[in-house]
Amino acid sequence: MTGKDKRTMQPMERDSSGTPFNAAGDKPNAPPISVSTESPFSWADLLLVANASGRITAAHGNWRGFTGHGTEDLAGLWLRDVMDGTAVEELLTTPRNGVRRAPVCVRLIAENGNQLEARAAAVAVAPLDGTCIGIRMTPTQSSQEPREMSSGASSRAGLARSAARGIATGTSALSILGFSAPSEFAAGAVSDWTWQTCLQALDGRIRGQFAGCGSVTRLNDNLYAIEHDPHCDVTAMCDEIEGVGKHYDDSAPSWNAVCAGVNDCVPPGTEQDELTKALICSLARLGEVSSFSTTDFQGNIARLLQESIADVRGFEQMLDGKGFGVVYHPVLNARSGLPLYVEALCRFHADSGASPFRRLAFAEQTGLVHLFDAAMVRHILSRMAEAGGSAAASSIAINISAASLENTSFAGLLHEVLQASSVPPERVVFEITQAERIADIDKASAFVHDLRHRGHRVCLDDLSAGSVSFEYLSRIDVDYVKLDGGAVSRARNAAKGRAFLSALTDLCRRIGTQTIAEMIDERETLEFVRECGVSYVQGFLFGKPTEHLQQAASMPATGYFATRGQDQPLP
Numbered sequence: 001m002t003g004k005d006k007r008t009m010q011p012m013e014r015d016s017s018g019t020p021f022n023a024a025g026d027k028p029n030a031p032p033i034s035v036s037t038e039s040p041f042s043w044a045d046l047l048l049v050a051n052a053s054g055r056i057t058a059a060h061g062n063w064r065g066f067t068g069h070g071t072e073d074l075a076g077l078w079l080r081d082v083m084d085g086t087a088v089e090e091l092l093t094t095p096r097n098g099v100r101r102a103p104v105c106v107r108l109i110a111e112n113g114n115q116l117e118a119r120a121a122a123v124a125v126a127p128l129d130g131t132c133i134g135i136r137m138t139p140t141q142s143s144q145e146p147r148e149m150s151s152g153a154s155s156r157a158g159l160a161r162s163a164a165r166g167i168a169t170g171t172s173a174l175s176i177l178g179f180s181a182p183s184e185f186a187a188g189a190v191s192d193w194t195w196q197t198c199l200q201a202l203d204g205r206i207r208g209q210f211a212g213c214g215s216v217t218r219l220n221d222n223l224y225a226i227e228h229d230p231h232c233d234v235t236a237m238c239d240e241i242e243g244v245g246k247h248y249d250d251s252a253p254s255w256n257a258v259c260a261g262v263n264d265c266v267p268p269g270t271e272q273d274e275l276t277k278a279l280i281c282s283l284a285r286l287g288e289v290s291s292f293s294t295t296d297f298q299g300n301i302a303r304l305l306q307e308s309i310a311d312v313r314g315f316e317q318m319l320d321g322k323g324f325g326v327v328y329h330p331v332l333n334a335r336s337g338l339p340l341y342v343e344a345l346c347r348f349h350a351d352s353g354a355s356p357f358r359r360l361a362f363a364e365q366t367g368l369v370h371l372f373d374a375a376m377v378r379h380i381l382s383r384m385a386e387a388g389g390s391a392a393a394s395s396i397a398i399n400i401s402a403a404s405l406e407n408t409s410f411a412g413l414l415h416e417v418l419q420a421s422s423v424p425p426e427r428v429v430f431e432i433t434q435a436e437r438i439a440d441i442d443k444a445s446a447f448v449h450d451l452r453h454r455g456h457r458v459c460l461d462d463l464s465a466g467s468v469s470f471e472y473l474s475r476i477d478v479d480y481v482k483l484d485g486g487a488v489s490r491a492r493n494a495a496k497g498r499a500f501l502s503a504l505t506d507l508c509r510r511i512g513t514q515t516i517a518e519m520i521d522e523r524e525t526l527e528f529v530r531e532c533g534v535s536y537v538q539g540f541l542f543g544k545p546t547e548h549l550q551q552a553a554s555m556p557a558t559g560y561f562a563t564r565g566q567d568q569p570l571p
Contacts, residue, residue: 044134045118051130054079054092066137068111079133082109083120091122091133104200108135119200156225156287157367159217160279163227167263168272174262174279175234176286176301177206177224179241179255180294198255205240219287235259258297265302270309277315277366278308284365311362318359319375324348326380327545328552331397331516331538334529337561340516340536341395341429341457342552344380345545370404374413381421381428387549394553397429397459402437405444418454425455431482433461435472445476452477459516463487478513483534485519492528505533526560 046061059074069082079088084107091104107115120135159174166172179202199221206224207216214228226234238257266275282304293300318324325347331340348359363369380398404410418425430451438444448458459480463469473481483504491497505515517529520539529537543555 044121045137046135048074048079048133048135049130050079050092050133052092054088056082057130061135066110067108067116083107084109084115091120092131104204106135155217156219156283157280159215159225159227160283161276162215163225163262164272164276164279166227167266167275170230172227173230173232175226175228176260176262176297177226177234177237177241177257178259178292178294178297179222179238179257180292202241206237209237209240217283219283220289222292223286223289225283225286230263234261256294258294260298260301262301262305265298265305267306267309274309274312277312277368278305280366281308281311281362308362311358312366315359315362315368315372318348319371324359325547326383327547328396328549329538329545330542330552330555331536332542332555332561334517334526334534334537335561337542339394339553339555341397342549343397343431343538344376344399346376346399347545364401364403367403367407369401370407370410370413373400373404374410374417377414378417381417381423383549384423384427385421395427395429395457396549397431399431399433399461402432402434402444405432405447406439411447411450426457429457429459429479431459431461435460435462436469438472441471441475448476448478452479473508473511473513480514480516480536481508482516482518482538485517485539488517488519488525488529491532492525498528498532501529501532501534505535509533509535523560 046063046066048056049058050056056074056077056079059071063069063071063074074082104120106118106120108118110116118135118137120133122131122133124131163172163174167174203218210216210226210228214226217225219225228234238259241257242255285304327345327347328342329345330342332338333340363372377398380396384396451458457479459482460472460478461482462484463481491501508515514535516536516538517534518538520526520537520541522541526537526541546552
């Protein structure tokens with residue numbers, strides 16, 4: 001009878017007794033292990049079963065193809081005979097039945113003596129009376145990429161929400177576990193393989209320690225956030241971390257591990273929703289840390305949380321319109337100087353206690369930038385309605401972050417704001433900023449299509465000449481694209497820059513999209529983009545952003561456009 005291996009989908013033959021063997025003739029010495037797509041080892045290239053003493057009792061997979069060993073030759077050998085001994089102890093100390101030990105770096109010893117780098121994970125399985133070890137070869141020996149073990153923004157946000165709820169109800173605690181690598185690693189005294197092996201081992205031990213009784217999120221190579229039972233002693237992990245390097249390399253020095261409890265850092269009276277946002281921000285900022293000091297670690301974590309809470313409160317005030325103002329900067333016809341529209345730019349008040357970068361960084365880190373964008377739209381529409389039909393109430397562009405497009409609730413929120421406004425849609429332009437960060441192009445395209453269908457014009461901001469930009473142009477129908485100022489500057493200074501920029505403007509014109517060049521701060525740059533066929537321009541050459549809409553609409557000073565007020569055909 002012929003079947004197929006569920007991982008490789010390669011045919012597996014059976015002999016007259018029904019025992020499977022592969023095309024190389026390797027015949028297992030024990031009943032096959034069932035590996036379904038739900039198995040923790042569905043990613044494995046090779047499988048081993050070993051008893052508590054480390055002796056191999058069964059082997060499966062194409063061992064001969066990878067190592068030269070036949071599966072029938074492996075049964076009865078010690079794990080140390082086919083695997084670098086530094087990882088054997090780690091794999092055999094699986095905490096409890098059915099709990100997987102996270103992957104660690106290993107070296108397999110081939111029949112010819114060569115060592116092959118791989119990753120191995122283990123799980124104790126009672127019916128097999130031993131430990132099942134799944135082995136994944138590195139990309140140099142296997143076409144399949146290894147799994148990434150670091151945690152992303154979604155994991156941090158989920159942990160923050162759960163921890164905030166647990167802290168508020170007293171049912172759980174949150175701790176930050178950190179360890180600093182010894183200076184020998186930075187000096188190159190210890191091999192990269194030992195470094196990666198130590199990190200994998202640390203990750204496995206931390207996750208294994210809290211399996212079933214806590215939630216672990218890896219913030220970066222050196223920091224972990226752990227939600228756990230309030231009575232659990234997380235500091236015990238520090239002792240294990242400090243000596244773990246010795247298991248893999250006798251030359252590896254001890255690490256310095258520290259732990260900080262978050263519960264005690266929360267100010268009295270902090271609301272759960274406020275704490276959730278502050279934790280999301282704090283964990284995101286910790287994830288961006290490349291190095292940290294173990295001195296006063298508890299105090300540093302407390303200060304970080306307090307800063308995040310202050311940012312939450314400042315952000316809430318900002319949404320109410322109390323923390324920011326608006327300045328205006330026009331986009332002008334490159335030939336005539338007539339305004340196409342006026343861009344509204346956010347400016348934070350000096351007394352708000354934070355820089356614009358910090359406020360916007362907070363909004364992005366917490367996934368709340370869509371709320372800020374909606375507040376800006378509401379604020380600008382209100383000002384436009386107050387201006388009525390005066391000349392000052394010309395078309396105004398409002399910025400929307402590409403990150404907001406990823407939020408499932410933003411489209412509905414924006415629709416509510418637009419529906420409540422009396423401003424005609426043709427006078428409202430939307431500029432999608434940080435276009436290079438659009439993750440879901442189809443979703444962004446649908447969002448833009450809906451805005452244009454309602455009568456709004458749309459501009460893609462910060463476009464460069466890269467391949468990603470061409471994909472945006474081919475899949476997202478917009479009215480304008482704003483060329484990144486840095487890209488324009490580089491084109492001006494490059495030997496072939498004029499040709500490339502001219503080709504890009506010609507492409508845009510052919511697909512019905514007009515181009516805007518930003519950061520036009522010198523007359524020479526204005527002449528350059530004109531020669532390259534750019535339709536519209538924006539920059540300090542024509543005046544700086546102003547709080548007065550009428551003044552922005554009447555820019556620029558004379559001298560740059562000989563036919564100011566007499567519209568000329570666009571290039």
